[in-house]
Amino acid sequence: MKETKDGQRTGRISKSSPTDSHPLVLDIDDFKGDFSFDALFGNLVNELLPSYLDEEIDTSEGLGANDTMPAGHVRTHSDAGKASQVISSPLFPEVDALLSLFKNSSIQLIDLRKQIDKKLNNLKNEVATQDSKHRKTLSELEKGVDGLFDSFARLDSRISSVGQTAAKIGDHLQSADAQRETASQTIDLIKYLMEFNSSPGDLLELSPLFSDDSRVAEAASIAQKLRSFAEEDIGRQGMAVSSVMGNATASRGLEVAVGNLQEYCNELENRLLVKFDSASQRKELSSMAECAKILSQFNRGTSAMQHYVGLRPMFDLEVMNADVQMVLGDPGSQPIPSNVAHGLSSLYKDITDTVRKEAATITAVFPSPNDVMSILIQRVMEDRVPKLLERLLVNPSLAHPPPMEEGGLILFLKMLAVAYEKTLDLARDLSAIGCGDLDVEGLTESLFLPYKDVYIEYEQASLKQLYKAKMDELRAENQQASESSGTIGRSKGASxxxxxxxxxxxxxxxxxxxxxxxxxxxxxxxxxxxxxxAKVRVVFTCLLDQVCQYITDSLERSRDSLTEAAALRERFLLGTSAEAAAAAGESSFRSFMVTVQRCGSSVAIVQQYFANSISRLLLPVDGVHAASCEEMSTAMSRAEASAYKGLQQCIETVMAEVERLLSAEQKATDYRSPDDGFVPDHRPTNACTRVVAYLSRVLEAAFTSLEGLNKQAFLTELGNRFHKGLVNHWQKFTFNPRYFLIYFFIGNMRLWW
Structure with missing residues (x-):
């Protein structure tokens, strides 16, 4: 492979012999990095195709020039022959070179793949070998780590064992030191005990410790230990002596030491109390606290606590006398419950404020402030408050109660209620300040227990006294009104x-x-x-007795008026006196009806009061509510019996007056028949007019005063009696049988209307 000008790798191709030579040589390194087959073969094709494209372009240009001449002449046969020669040559002459190149590349790629596969197999074998070695090494390392952990565990166990051993050694050393210290203290205590046991009353030869004011706390602690030990030894010795009775060689014991220690402790305690009082006067709380801490070793500090509380100014006699004057006022004046309540509120507030200030001092001074507060508040509730209550609440005599002009029994009861309520408030306020385990409200209850035991008897006696005073007042008013009106006449005076x-x-x-x-x-x-x-039932029974007595007495007085009017009717049958007696009877009738009406209203008031205020207090206890209802029914039945008798007298009064009017006003000529020569007159007679007018007046009072079944029963009875009396009256006259029935109905209608 070789690099082109633009940086792409291309195969080396020889154009002279593209089929025989192998221009493309592939190397494994060529496939490392950013390698692309598309770029490789693209460059190969680009190198081969441009020569083919140039030839094709040249051929097309030659053909175009021969086909069309500039002058527009048609091509000749010689030009066509040349073109056919060009077309007969191969259209893609580089195809063989490309095929050879591709085959060569394929062969080289297969060889490269085999080389790579071989290297991969070698690499896999090497990796497997290294992995096996690694696993073996890792297993050995794990075994080594486990061994290290075991070593660390053994080391930790040894360290723990060493630590425990060191702790035990430290404990033994500490115990030995404590024993040495205890032994040293015991030696000193024995020496001090021998000093106290030398001779009775001899306290001059004691160690300097017991006379050094700077070591008072230490001396007090040692003295208490010696005293406890000596008393315990005497107790054991007493038991031993009882078992070996008569043994003359028995040791004398520590009686002398106990006596001397008691004397020394008393002297030391007195010295500390004097020092405590001196610090208290100077208000040095730190010195007071130091003395109180030392004094707490003597009988748990009870004497110091009581001494401190006893010296408080709030318990001085002058202060207690001022309490009585604040609450009751000037001597000789009659106390008023509202003023007493105000005075108690002010006094108890002062006591609460004083106790609150003392609580701050006690907390700063005493090691056990709750115990001191308990003693202080107990002193308040057992000394200061009772002295006030003794002057405030003096039990009056039930046999000879104080008169109402001096307040009566009700004044004592009101004062008792005010004192109890205000003292309970004081107890709650003191409990809120803090009093330890002291039950302040229980102390309050114990203060008032003697009063509460006999309270209900005083309540009954007071209600009776109030009732008697009210009746005396009403009688005095009636007597005064009677005297002021003068004596007008017997009948009118009765009315x-x-x-x-x-x-x-x-x-x-x-x-x-x-x-x-x-x-x-x-x-x-x-x-x-x-x-x-139980108490509510007793008090409500008093109300029933009072109302029943008052109603019954009123009904009886009204009945007496009816009886007196009846006596006047019997005495004066004719003339002006008879009219006066009739007026007295009518007035008595009206008076009794008004009494009955007011009695009904009074009973309704009592029943409403029972339903609203009494029932809810009686219902929680079985049987009490039903018993009170029965008592109320029994009490009202007595009043009803008196009312029934009075209503009977009212009917008698009405019928007596009707009979008098009929006898006085009815004439024989009122019932003459037509046979006598007179035309029947249907106008009401004089007797009819007066009877109807009288009945209208009295029945108006009855309709106004009575209601319900009472009205119905009264009118029915009165109607029956009136009908019977009217028939008896008519029987005294002679009637024509033909017109008797007509006159009977006409007369009856006249009298009713």
Whole structure:
């Protein structure tokens, strides 16, 4: 191969003998790098084809010149002969050269392929040999690595063993050092113990350690250890002496050491307390903390804690007396619950703020601040608060309760509720500050437990006292009104007295208000549903008794008015006095109807109060709600019995007045028949007019006051009695049988309308 001018490799071709020579010589190196068969054979063809193309061009040019002459003459036969000679030569004379070239190239390529295949086989064999060697070497390396890992494992095990051995040696050395230190300390303790056990009360010959103020903490620790050891030894010795009773050679023991140690510890503790007080006055918290830390070794520091709490100014007697004056006001003045509540709120807020400030100091000074806070708050709840409650809550006598002018029992109950509620708030505030394991609310409950045990008895007595005071007030008002109006007349006075003693719904509403306040106190003092339900039932029973008594008394007073009016009717049958007695009866009738109406409204108020406020408190306990409903029904039935009797008296009053009017106003001529010579007169008679007018007045009051079945029963009974009385009245007169039935119905209609 050779390079052409444009850089392409071409075969070497000889044009003189293209078929015999082998111009193309291929080499393996020619196929390396960027090799292209298309470029190779293209260059070969390009070298052969241009000569053929030049000859073809020359031939075509010669033929064209002979075919057409410039002058336009036709070619001659000689020119045609020359052209035929040219055409008879081969059209592609280089084809043989190309075929030879291609065959030669094919042969050389086959030879080259065989050479390459041989080299590839040799290379494969060499690669296989090298791969086998590599695998063998790799296997040997893996075995070597496994051996290294085993060596490392053995080395690690040996290192671990050496480390454990070193640790054991260190532990033994540390234990030996600790034992040496313990032995040294034990020797010192024995020496100190012998010093304390020398002679009773002799503390002058002690080591300098026990008198050096700079080593107080160390001295306290050693003294406590010696004391504990000596007391334990005495205990063991006592058991041994009991087993060898009568042994005269028994050792004296460490009783002297115990006594001397106790005396020294007391002296040291007192010295520390004095130092602690001095630092407290100077407010040196660091010195206080140092003393408190040392004092914690004496009985866990209880004496220091109690000493600190006991010296707080908040427990001074003057401060406690000021508490009473702040809450109750000036001595001799009657306390007002609202003022007491305000005073307690202010006082308890001051106590809470003081405890909060003390908590900051206690946290900075004492090693166990929760224990100190527990002692402080316990002192507040067992000393300062009880002294205030003793002056604030004095149990009044139930046999001789204080009069209402001095507040009565209700004042004590209101003060108790205010004090309990505010003290509970104080307990919650103190618990929020922090008091360790102290149950502050439990302490509060224990403070009020004596009051809560007898509370319900005071509540019952208070409700009775309030009821009695209210009744006395109403009677006084009625008496004053009666005296101011003067004496007008017996019958008229009875009517006035009856109207002045009418039942008032506002009074029943006041009863309910008292009861609701009592229920709220029951809820405050009772946390358990069963206890609350029992107390609520007792209080509600008081309301039922009060309302029933008030209603029954009002009905009985109205009945007394009806009875008095009946007595007047029997006494005065004719004349002006009879009219006055009739007016008194009508007034009593109206008064009783108003009383019945207001009684119904009062009962409705009680029933509504029971449904809205009482039922939900009784339902959690089985049977209590049903029992209260039964009690309410029984109480109302007593009032209903009195009302029934009064309504019967009202009917008697109406019928008595109707009979009086008929007897006084009815004339025999009112029922004359046409046989007597008179034309029947269908106009109402005077008796009819007056009876109808009277019935209209009294029935208007009945229609207004009664309702439902009560109205129906009353009107039915009154109608039956009126019909019977009217028939009896007519039987006193003589009628024409022909017109008796007509007059009967006409008269009946006249009287009703």
């Amino acid at each position: 006035i007295a009856s109207s002045q003693q009418q039942i008032s719904v506002s009074v029943v509403t006041e009863f309910v208000r008292w009861n609701d306040e009592a229920i709220s106190r029951c809820t405050l003092f009772s946390s358990q549903p069963a206890t609350l339900a």
